[in-house]
Amino acid sequence: MQSFTEENYLKVIYHLAEKTETVQTNAIAEQIQTKPASVTDMIKKLAEKGLVDYIKYQGVSLTEKGKSAAIDIVRKHRLWEVFLVDKLNFKWDEVHDVAEELEHIKSVSLIERLDEFLGFPKSDPHGDPIPDKHGRFAKTQFIKLIDLKIGDSGTITGVSQHSSAFLKHLEKLGLTLGKQIQITDVTDFDGSVEILSSDKQINISREVAKHILISSNGKI
Amino acid sequence: MQSFTEENYLKVIYHLAEKTETVQTNAIAEQIQTKPASVTDMIKKLAEKGLVDYIKYQGVSLTEKGKSAAIDIVRKHRLWEVFLVDKLNFKWDEVHDVAEELEHIKSVSLIERLDEFLGFPKSDPHGDPIPDKHGRFAKTQFIKLIDLKIGDSGTITGVSQHSSAFLKHLEKLGLTLGKQIQITDVTDFDGSVEILSSDKQINISREVAKHILISSNGKI
DNA sequence: TAAAATTTTTAGATTTACCTAAAAATTAAA
DNA sequence: TTTAATTTTTAGGTAAATCTAAAAATTTTA
Numbered sequence: 001m002q003s004f005t006e007e008n009y010l011k012v013i014y015h016l017a018e019k020t021e022t023v024q025t026n027a028i029a030e031q032i033q034t035k036p037a038s039v040t041d042m043i044k045k046l047a048e049k050g051l052v053d054y055i056k057y058q059g060v061s062l063t064e065k066g067k068s069a070a071i072d073i074v075r076k077h078r079l080w081e082v083f084l085v086d087k088l089n090f091k092w093d094e095v096h097d098v099a100e101e102l103e104h105i106k107s108v109s110l111i112e113r114l115d116e117f118l119g120f121p122k123s124d125p126h127g128d129p130i131p132d133k134h135g136r137f138a139k140t141q142f143i144k145l146i147d148l149k150i151g152d153s154g155t156i157t158g159v160s161q162h163s164s165a166f167l168k169h170l171e172k173l174g175l176t177l178g179k180q181i182q183i184t185d186v187t188d189f190d191g192s193v194e195i196l197s198s199d200k201q202i203n204i205s206r207e208v209a210k211h212i213l214i215s216s217n218g219k220i
Numbered sequence: 221m222q223s224f225t226e227e228n229y230l231k232v233i234y235h236l237a238e239k240t241e242t243v244q245t246n247a248i249a250e251q252i253q254t255k256p257a258s259v260t261d262m263i264k265k266l267a268e269k270g271l272v273d274y275i276k277y278q279g280v281s282l283t284e285k286g287k288s289a290a291i292d293i294v295r296k297h298r299l300w301e302v303f304l305v306d307k308l309n310f311k312w313d314e315v316h317d318v319a320e321e322l323e324h325i326k327s328v329s330l331i332e333r334l335d336e337f338l339g340f341p342k343s344d345p346h347g348d349p350i351p352d353k354h355g356r357f358a359k360t361q362f363i364k365l366i367d368l369k370i371g372d373s374g375t376i377t378g379v380s381q382h383s384s385a386f387l388k389h390l391e392k393l394g395l396t397l398g399k400q401i402q403i404t405d406v407t408d409f410d411g412s413v414e415i416l417s418s419d420k421q422i423n424i425s426r427e428v429a430k431h432i433l434i435s436s437n438g439k440i
Numbered sequence: 441t442a443a444a445a446t447t448t449t450t451a452g453a454t455t456t457a458c459c460t461a462a463a464a465a466t467t468a469a470a
Numbered sequence: 471t472t473t474a475a476t477t478t479t480t481a482g483g484t485a486a487a488t489c490t491a492a493a494a495a496t497t498t499t500a
Contacts, residue, residue, distance in 0.1 A: 005487065025448055038488055040449055045486090057448055057495055088333040098327045113308040216260045225457065245478055254498055258458055260479055265456090277465055 002051075004104050007033060009042050010051060011103075013062055014070035022059035024103050063066075071135040077103040078124035079114055085125040086118065092125040092176075093167035126167075127158020127177055127213055144192065145181070145212040153182035158213035166211065173202055175212065222271075227293050228252060229262050230271060230322075233282055234290035242279035291355040297323040298344035298380075299334055305345040306338065312345040313387035346387075347378020347397055347433055349392050365401070365413065365424075365432040373402035379435035386431065393422055395432065 002010065012031040016023045025043070029036045047054040051066035060068060080102040084090040088099075112133060115121075122138050123129050129137045142158060156179045159170070170176065175197060184201065185194035191206035205211075222230065232251040236243040242332045245263070248268045267274040271286035283289060300322040304310040308317075332353060335341075342358050343349050362378060376399045379390070392395065397418060404421065405414035411426035424432075 003486080026446090034487090035489065036448065037450080037490080041487075084330075088330070088337055090329075090333070095328075098325070098330050101325045101327070102322075105318070105321045109310075109314075110304075110308070110318050113310070117308055144291070223456080246476090254457090255459065256478065257460080261457075279478095394486085 001106070002049075002069060005042070006046060006049075006051075007069070007104055008012070009046060010038075010066055010070040011073045011077075013052065013060060014067065014074065017061060022061050024059050028060075034170070068135050071131050073103050075099065075131045075133075075135070076105070076111055078128055078130040079111060079118060079121070081124045081126075082118050082121045083114060086121075091171070093164040094124060096162060098162075122160070125177070126162055127156075131159075141215060142213040143216050144210055145183075145214050146206060146209040148183045148214060148216070150183050150186060152216065153180065154214035154216040155180055157215040158210060159211055160213060161211035166208075169208065170212070173185075173204065174198060174200070175202070175204075181214070221326070222269075222289060225262070226266065226269075226271075227289070227324055229259075229266060230282065230290040231287055231293045231297075233272065233280060234294065237281060239412065248280075279417070281321050288355050291351050293323050295351045295353070295355070296325070296331055298348055298350040299331060299338060301344045301346075302338050302341045302350070303334060306341075311387075311391070313384040313391070315345060316382060316384075326341050343378070345397070346382055347376075361435060362433040363436050364430060365403075365415075365434050366426060366429040368403045368434060368436070370403050370406060373400065374434035374436040375400055376432060377435040379431055380433060381431035386428070389428065390432070393424065394418060394420070395422070395424075401434070415417065 009028065009032065012028055013023050016027050016031065020027075025036050025039045029039045029042075032039065043052060043054050043060055044188045045059075046052045046066065050063055051069060052060045052062055075101045080099040081095045084095040084098060085092055115133070120132075121130055123140075129140055131137050139155070143154070144160070145156075148154065156175060156177055158177070159167070175181070179197055181195045181197045183193060184196050186192075187194070187203075193204050193206070193209045195202050195204065229248065229252065232248055233243050236247050236251065239246075243306050245256050245259045248263075249259045252259065263272060263280050266272045266286065267280075270283055271289060272280045272282055274280045297319045300319040301315045304315040304318060305312055307427050335353070341350055343360075349360055351357045360377070363374070364380070365376075368374065376395060376397055378397070379387070395401070399417055401415045401417045403413060404416050406412075407414070407423075411429075413424050413426070413429045415424065
């Protein structure tokens, strides 16, 4: 069983490992909001417990054991987010911090019953996939909106940026999960994208377009 | 803002203070499952923070500030218990430990929304009253089953013992919240009580009768 | 490839919540 | 009311997770 703090490290390493094979001390420190020296200490501890592979100065990666523990936390986090949005009417930009606390509640039957209560959801309010109790993710085919060509269309099924500011912005534009969109133009000047959604023409910046995930149903 | 541990101390002191005016170090130690020396340390800290009144060797009591913090934790605990039983189908004897963790989640809007989602319940699955967000309890008039006389009747509205063993026992006897009962006999020999509930004659020990709370609707 | 910059680690402290053992105060018993 | 028993506190220490400052390793740059 891991401590609250150990769980946070595992989760952060898990997410960082999605970008780079082996994860750097500084990157972890930034995420955890702590100093690199503290990270080194904790990494040693996790390595001793067999949760990470660690070579001095070379960064860390999760062992199978560590990965499975991390996925379990991700599962809890995302299920709680669904609960907060679907049942308690939180907005999708308000749930992260609370879920960050709830994810550490230790009770297997709590999570299984919650999962059932929510109808075994496959993704959280931001479109991120929820692993099942064995840690298996349903395969999903996402493409970034920025990578679509003029004429392509699809459905918004996720975001790759979870800041409250970004989510509020999307909400204001009416770009929420499930919305159908079609690319109508791409501006040469700044790379901003013109899209058609709910019969409205919307212009979104390149930066925004990068973080909207589309499940494509048009030609690519 | 209090730490997880401080919150536990406040809660325990609050409950112990229901029995004795001023609470003893040893009593707290037993509840928290720690040593008296540790309790003394923590009490000093709580006293410095203005959460308890403390005179060396004379025991502690909660200040208004401490009491209000404690009631807030009790409120969260009981609301989560309702959630677990009503929504996730936990049994009333299974919820305590999980609620013990959930009660420390810090988010005002979470609890307010949870309260609303649950329909502003007035009592938890054991019949204990749930304070409102201002810390006010609805007045309830309980009498212990053991104090009823032959012929008296009433409704089971609470229990004053929360051990899993006790609750399971009541469940097996069919004595759950809301059940109507009538006293039909009291055995001289061992003080056990004969009651009529759902057209069945049930004999319960004096010990069990002490911990069943009745809202009376018969003559007393 | 040597110097500079960056990243990571070590060493030694700090804080929180514990602990044990012994001393002090209080309460109960003879 | 003195002794004995109990309760509570003090003193000094430990473990977890953090910190700062300085040293060591790695990477980048010139």
